[in-house]
Amino acid sequence: MMEYKVNDYKEAKDWLKNTDAILITASNGLSIAEGYHIFADNGSFRRYFGKFRQKYGADCLIRGVFTPMTAADHEEYMQTVHQYLIDDYHGSEVMKNLLSIVRNKPYFIVTSNGDAHFQMNGFDRDRIFEVEGNFEGLTEGSEEWNGQRQRFYAFLQEYSGQNALLFELGIGSRNQLIKAPTMGMAAEYPSWKFITMNMPGEINVPDALADRTVALTGDIGENLRNLLNE
Structure with missing residues (x-):
């Protein structure tokens, strides 16, 4: 080698x-x-996505994207993803x-x-x-x-x-x-x-x-x- x-x-x-x-x-x-760790069930994930974690068992950002939810909750989840990764990001x-x-x-x-x-x-x-x-x-x-x-x-x-x-x-x-x-x-x-x-x-x-x-x-x-x- x-x-x-x-x-x-x-x-x-x-x-x-x-x-x-x-x-x-x-x-x-x-x-x-x-x-930003989209595969981790960490403090940031729980602050932003705690509702979805409790309701659907989503344990990280990326798995939450594919977790079965109601249409309204999935839309809200994706809006929260955008807020976390993009809207609240400042470099x-x-x-x-x-x-x-x-x-x-x-x-x-x-x-x-x-x-x-x-x-x-x-x-x-x-x-x-x-x-x-x-x-x-x-x-x-x-x-x-x-x-x-x-x-x-x-x-x-x-x-x-x-x-x-x-x-x-x-x-x-x-x-x-x-x-x-x-x-x-x-x-x-x-x-x-x-x-x-x-x-x-x-x-x-x-x-x-x-x-x-x-x-x-x-x-x-x-x-x-x-x-x-x-």
């Missing part, structure tokens, strides 16, 4: 500085770093630091997070592909979603042969929706490098990418601060 570098912030910062373009991929771990240090790191490079974002937090923190709306839609009404197969997908493919076509970087944030080690295909793609592009941020047990790097990978383990917010301050 080939070795990859772990917590080498200097190397990661050099790669980010010198890359031609950055493909950002993000999932639930990035949301957790912001303080985060995590997203501010991420934007500071990538803003001077051509970048594109592929995410399964449906909270629209990238847009709300100043990331370019035309550089985002929300693969599962979002809670603002974007749905798979819609004209807007298809436009996001087409712009993603155009980004890959433009930078596949260049000195680009896959920057992965909080995606589970066995994720097949985003992680597996983008890692496989980066492995096929010999000029691409790979930076992955996750908890130590969720780091997954294929041998084909190991010699051009830096894994930054632990809290994503702290790792982003380290990249800015190293």
Whole structure:
């Protein structure tokens, strides 16, 4: 098994500085770093959704979306989701630091997070592909979603042969929706490098990418601060 570098912030910062373009991929771990855990029965969930927890047994935000309810209660539940994730959201240090790191490079974002937090923190709306839609009404197969997908493919076509970087944030080690295909793609592009941020047990790097990978383990917010301050 080939070795990859772990917590080498200097190397990661050099790669980010010198890359031609950055493909950002993000999932639930990035949301957790912001303080939003849609799979947790935590204090925030109970404050916003306690009524639905008591009445229907919903034990996290995402399962509540699919819990059978009356039509009126489901509508209220989805309005509460919007309030929690979007209306009452006012940006985060995590997203501010991420934007500071990538803003001077051509970048594109592929995410399964449906909270629209990238847009709300100043990331370019035309550089985002929300693969599962979002809670603002974007749905798979819609004209807007298809436009996001087409712009993603155009980004890959433009930078596949260049000195680009896959920057992965909080995606589970066995994720097949985003992680597996983008890692496989980066492995096929010999000029691409790979930076992955996750908890130590969720780091997954294929041998084909190991010699051009830096894994930054632990809290994503702290790792982003380290990249800015190293």
